[in-house]
Amino acid sequence: MNSVWDTEQMARRIARRNKAERRFRLLGLGAIVLSLSFLVLLLVIMLKNGLGGLDWEFLTGSDSTDASTAGIWGALKGSLLTMAVTLALSFPLGVLSAIYLEEFAPKNRWIDLVEVSINNLAAVPSIIFGLLGLAVFINTFGLPRSAPLVGGLTLALMTMPVIVISGRNAIKAVPPSIRDAALAVGASPVQTVFHHVLPLALPGILTGTIIGMARALGETAPLLMIGMRAFIATPPDGITDPASVLPMQIFLWSDEIDRAFVQNTSAAIIVLLVFLLAMNGLAIYLRNKFEVRW
Amino acid sequence: MTDTPKMSARNVDVYYGAKQAIDDVSIDIDTGHVTAFIGPSGCGKSTFLRSLNRMNDTIPIARVTGEIDLDGEDISRMDPVQLRARVGMVFQKPNPFPKSIYENVAYGPRIHGVAAGKAEMDEIVEKSLSRAGLWEEVRDRLSDAGTALSGGQQQRLCIARAIAVSPEVILMDEPCSALDPIATARIEELIDELKERYAIVIVTHSMQQAARVSQKTAFFHLGKMVEYGDTSDLFTNPQQERTKDYITGRYG
Amino acid sequence: MTFVLILLVALGLVGWFVARGRARLMYTGRGSLAATPNYHGWHMALWTIVPALAAWGVWLSIEPGLIENAVLQDPAAAQLPESPMERATVLGEARNLANNPDAGFFNPLSVQLAEPMREAQTRYDIYGAIVVLLFGFIGGAYAYTRIKAAFPARTRVERGVMLVLLVASLVAILTTFGIVASLVYETGLFFAEVSPIDFLLGTHWSPANATGPDMGDSFGAIPLFWGTLYIGAVIAMIVAIPLGLMSAIYLTQYADLRVRKWLKPALEILAGVPTVVYGYFAALTVAPMIRDLAASAGYQNPSTESALAAGLVMGVMIIPFVSSMADDSIAAVPQSMRDGSLAMGATQSETIKKVLIPAALPGIVAGVMLAISRAIGETMIVVMAAGAAANLSVDPLESMTTVTYQIVQLLTGDQEFDSAKTLSAFALGLVLFVVTLILNIIALRVVKRFREAYE
Numbered sequence A: 001m002n003s004v005w006d007t008e009q010m011a012r013r014i015a016r017r018n019k020a021e022r023r024f025r026l027l028g029l030g031a032i033v034l035s036l037s038f039l040v041l042l043l044v045i046m047l048k049n050g051l052g053g054l055d056w057e058f059l060t061g062s063d064s065t066d067a068s069t070a071g072i073w074g075a076l077k078g079s080l081l082t083m084a085v086t087l088a089l090s091f092p093l094g095v096l097s098a099i100y101l102e103e104f105a106p107k108n109r110w111i112d113l114v115e116v117s118i119n120n121l122a123a124v125p126s127i128i129f130g131l132l133g134l135a136v137f138i139n140t141f142g143l144p145r146s147a148p149l150v151g152g153l154t155l156a157l158m159t160m161p162v163i164v165i166s167g168r169n170a171i172k173a174v175p176p177s178i179r180d181a182a183l184a185v186g187a188s189p190v191q192t193v194f195h196h197v198l199p200l201a202l203p204g205i206l207t208g209t210i211i212g213m214a215r216a217l218g219e220t221a222p223l224l225m226i227g228m229r230a231f232i233a234t235p236p237d238g239i240t241d242p243a244s245v246l247p248m249q250i251f252l253w254s255d256e257i258d259r260a261f262v263q264n265t266s267a268a269i270i271v272l273l274v275f276l277l278a279m280n281g282l283a284i285y286l287r288n289k290f291e292v293r294w
Numbered sequence B: 001m002t003d004t005p006k007m008s009a010r011n012v013d014v015y016y017g018a019k020q021a022i023d024d025v026s027i028d029i030d031t032g033h034v035t036a037f038i039g040p041s042g043c044g045k046s047t048f049l050r051s052l053n054r055m056n057d058t059i060p061i062a063r064v065t066g067e068i069d070l071d072g073e074d075i076s077r078m079d080p081v082q083l084r085a086r087v088g089m090v091f092q093k094p095n096p097f098p099k100s101i102y103e104n105v106a107y108g109p110r111i112h113g114v115a116a117g118k119a120e121m122d123e124i125v126e127k128s129l130s131r132a133g134l135w136e137e138v139r140d141r142l143s144d145a146g147t148a149l150s151g152g153q154q155q156r157l158c159i160a161r162a163i164a165v166s167p168e169v170i171l172m173d174e175p176c177s178a179l180d181p182i183a184t185a186r187i188e189e190l191i192d193e194l195k196e197r198y199a200i201v202i203v204t205h206s207m208q209q210a211a212r213v214s215q216k217t218a219f220f221h222l223g224k225m226v227e228y229g230d231t232s233d234l235f236t237n238p239q240q241e242r243t244k245d246y247i248t249g250r251y252g
Numbered sequence C: 001m002t003f004v005l006i007l008l009v010a011l012g013l014v015g016w017f018v019a020r021g022r023a024r025l026m027y028t029g030r031g032s033l034a035a036t037p038n039y040h041g042w043h044m045a046l047w048t049i050v051p052a053l054a055a056w057g058v059w060l061s062i063e064p065g066l067i068e069n070a071v072l073q074d075p076a077a078a079q080l081p082e083s084p085m086e087r088a089t090v091l092g093e094a095r096n097l098a099n100n101p102d103a104g105f106f107n108p109l110s111v112q113l114a115e116p117m118r119e120a121q122t123r124y125d126i127y128g129a130i131v132v133l134l135f136g137f138i139g140g141a142y143a144y145t146r147i148k149a150a151f152p153a154r155t156r157v158e159r160g161v162m163l164v165l166l167v168a169s170l171v172a173i174l175t176t177f178g179i180v181a182s183l184v185y186e187t188g189l190f191f192a193e194v195s196p197i198d199f200l201l202g203t204h205w206s207p208a209n210a211t212g213p214d215m216g217d218s219f220g221a222i223p224l225f226w227g228t229l230y231i232g233a234v235i236a237m238i239v240a241i242p243l244g245l246m247s248a249i250y251l252t253q254y255a256d257l258r259v260r261k262w263l264k265p266a267l268e269i270l271a272g273v274p275t276v277v278y279g280y281f282a283a284l285t286v287a288p289m290i291r292d293l294a295a296s297a298g299y300q301n302p303s304t305e306s307a308l309a310a311g312l313v314m315g316v317m318i319i320p321f322v323s324s325m326a327d328d329s330i331a332a333v334p335q336s337m338r339d340g341s342l343a344m345g346a347t348q349s350e351t352i353k354k355v356l357i358p359a360a361l362p363g364i365v366a367g368v369m370l371a372i373s374r375a376i377g378e379t380m381i382v383v384m385a386a387g388a389a390a391n392l393s394v395d396p397l398e399s400m401t402t403v404t405y406q407i408v409q410l411l412t413g414d415q416e417f418d419s420a421k422t423l424s425a426f427a428l429g430l431v432l433f434v435v436t437l438i439l440n441i442i443a444l445r446v447v448k449r450f451r452e453a454y455e
């Protein structure tokens, strides 16, 4: 028998260590609970303040100086137009670059530069994209200020790296055996990629795209830079009309002195969160439904 | 003291979820000699070994039934901290912590609080490294990373780490399978020296190794312990048909 | 222009069918065609669309110049002010009015110019459409003449596809280049007026009253850098590191699989909430709460906007970020380390604190660097909750301002183009870009090296 372990002192020490173990575990649980309770608090406050203002008039109206008649349709339409531009640009560009980088790119310094660019663009603060949009699209190309066209362009540059990165991961996940099989029956490399690899990678690419779009939908800062903060009383008709977007409307209303706008702001936040939740839900659904484990 | 074996297992079953990996195993293990577990891979040697220091507790789906005693005391009622300090373990792949050689060995004594001060800790570290046959090679570079050693040295470091808390039993799960023949021979020598002080259980898939280092051998097959006896008897005169098939190389 | 695009697509489609049909007629049996008719279709479609699109792109970039020239021919243009900046403002207003008669304007001259502007726009749009369609026709016609039995349409099409792929991936470089070029250019203009030393080392920031020769004294950005770091790298991290790390530890080491499956996505929702929502939450709830707490603690006149409120909420936003980076790093530590420690009789928490965290430390540190880079670039929370006062203070209850806040401030309000005030926003942007870039590059290196160490 090993006497060290039989002493009173050692028994106390073990008891103390076990207590520390329980304490540490509780601390971990506490950290999660505390983090999530922030989320719950935020949601509860927004629901409490905003739910009362969510009615048909609010959903179909446009901005107004009078809180009771102001609505979000104008901003929502601006958001939709902006997102349409963003998607139309970032999706094809993102997918095509992902294909090139993953399947065809030679190993050389230029390609390294592209990869470094993409990884860094994904982490550049969004406001910097706003500065780019202002300097290039508006001041240099003379595109109209406050328009969904410029907003969409700016957000597309921001979203593209996200799509490229997720697209590359999805393409990488397609096993080489599929490529070998296609090449072995005489398909050209381009045919192999477009007929076999891309369809298999598509769910993953779409998931990444939706997540990127959700992020773009919630962005405010870059759009502030390109002037999408104008007071827009009539919904925009096209991508070159002055427009606002939903997050911007939230920002503008939050600045109003009139307390009545608190309800509007919170209600607009609820609408925005519902959209984001739906998009993320769709992404998760797609991932679970189509994800293939090789 | 002479009557109760160091460790004894009675009717042990181990399940992974619904799958049974060990079926009704009973065995006694004593100090002063080396016990080898042999058998084809997947037969449950590691699983059974890990039941002896309750490492299976760390696998959520694993469930152990039956009784295992250490010095006559049921280990399922012991504190795992204490049990694992008394029953040390060496793994298949050397797994030194990403710390210095000194800190690797001092880790156990430190968490268990068995060293009174720096001087005593130094002494424990030196003694453990000497017993593991590593002291001469590392005495001048105790602050180097443990991971910078060669594979064989790393494994001896892991053995030193295990003996630093003065265990009574040392469990080794294929400790040489990742090593070259020279490093293997070095570890086998070491096991031979250590058996005087500790009860040693070694899992091996090499029958030659079992024959070289062990005095007792247990043959496992499909989760059952088929045969257990003196190593020399088991290899020269197996009682069971399946043991004979295995040691003559019919499968494995 | 939308019309031209539709027409172009239609043209491509027609080309596709025409070429395919013609190639089919040439089919006389197995092996008689070098490529399938579909590829002849693609070949022609590409030749129709790509040159036309390229022409369109070129046209778009020269059209504004042409329009402006045309407008300047108008008699009313003679009254345009001399300064190029003011000219641009008036022309911009005129352009807005031309697109949208309800748009606001400051200079009545722009109303006079709106009509010629609209007229010129229509004219050049029509010219543009003609040019674009011409290119489409020429390209298509060329491809049509190439339809022969022996023509390797597939290889040609594939070569074209590769070119398109290559061009798409160059957009990323172009964007990076665009960011760097525009920031550096405008910053250069700014430094022509204000010395970089005044800007980077000065401690007084009040661009609103910046005039005259010692304008540099009003552009000392140190208080902004300080506020940015204090809010983003200190307060936010004090919240995010412990909560994120402990959450990751609980999720990876303690929670069983079912709980983890629910808690992890729940935590990630925190990262998906738009920052404008956090900003509103900070301004509406957190900041007043902190103010009231400070007041009841005997604090004199606490302000509603405080570094603490902004930093706190920003920290919450960053929690899932830190947590997932820590989660990845801890998961990358081999299971054998954990087993080794547990087999020594260490408790789970001892194993985590003494083995897993030290082993995962490089990854965790890199994660924190990325988190800081994200926090200092965050805009809306500070715009809505941190305040405008450029204070050099360590009191978290005081209002502080940040780089991003000032960029927004300088570029929204009533704009004077090209003033030092506007340009300074780009200089701030450049500093922000460089700092986040460095943080990201170092962090990505560390992560990569760390991953390789355990592979």
Ligand SMILES: Nc1ncnc2c1ncn2[C@@H]1O[C@H](COP(=O)(O)OP(=O)(O)O)[C@@H](O)[C@H]1O
Binding pocket: B016, B021, B039, B040, B041, B042, B043, B044, B045, B046, B047, B048, B059
């Ligand atoms: N963590 C685990 N989860 C589920 N099944 C396991 C686990 N570990 C081992 N098993 C199963 O238990 C059986 C015995 O495994 P093991 O004890 O590792 O065998 P041996 O060490 O003799 O090769 C095998 O069939 C193996 O698949």
Ligand SMILES: [Mg+2]
Binding pocket: B045, B046, B047
């Ligand atoms: Mg095994």
